[in-house]
Amino acid sequence: MRTDQPYCWVEKWQHTNSVLRVIETLKSGTILKEIADWLNTPTYVPDIVKSTAKLIQINETGIFHLTGPDFINRYDLAILTAEIFCLKKEMIQPINSKELGLAAKRSNVKLNNEKTCKKTGILFLGIKDGLIDMQRNFLL
Incomplete structure (x- = not known):
């Protein structure tokens, strides 16, 4: 099973995620400087x-992608997060990944x-939903 950019509330002992990082920073x-060219x-x-x-219940094997339906850059994700959580989106600045100076x-x-x-018959929620x-299930 492969996934990408999982997000949700976490317990104190768990690692954070992109959405929580946006909320906490704002x-x-x-x-918040967020990358606009990574999707x-x-x-x-x-x-x-x-x-x-469900995959375990129906005894499926193979490679499965467990991902949301939206392909979005991190800057737009941060803006949407700020809007949904009523935070100041003007505090988010787009940057290019080249500015990070990563080796790869x-x-x-x-x-x-x-x-x-x-x-599975399960439809994944889009990022907005x-x-x-x-x-709605605010825990912080």
């Missing part, structure tokens, strides 16, 4: 859990979840 009043398929963790359980170039890879959806559901 709530602290800090300017991902953000995936809402409850969808990963549901589809994993990162590719934009879009994982397709059609096979997973077909086998996932963020809205997350906001």
Whole structure:
């Protein structure tokens, strides 16, 4: 099972994720520089859990992409997160990944979840709906 950019609330002992990093940075009043040329398929963790359980239940084997349906850059994801959580989106500044000075170039890879959806009957939430559901279940 492959996933990309999982997001949801986490327990204190768990690693953070892109959405929580945006929320925490903006709530602290800090300017957030976010990459505009990296695209991902953000995936809402409850969808990963549901589809994993279903694949196990129906005894499926093989490679499955457990990803959301949206292919979005990290800057636009940050802006949408700020809008949904009523945070100051003007504090988000777009940057190019070249500014990071990384040794290796990162590719934009879009994982397709059609096979997973077909086998499980579960449709993954798009990023906007996932963020809205997350906001409704506010835990911070």
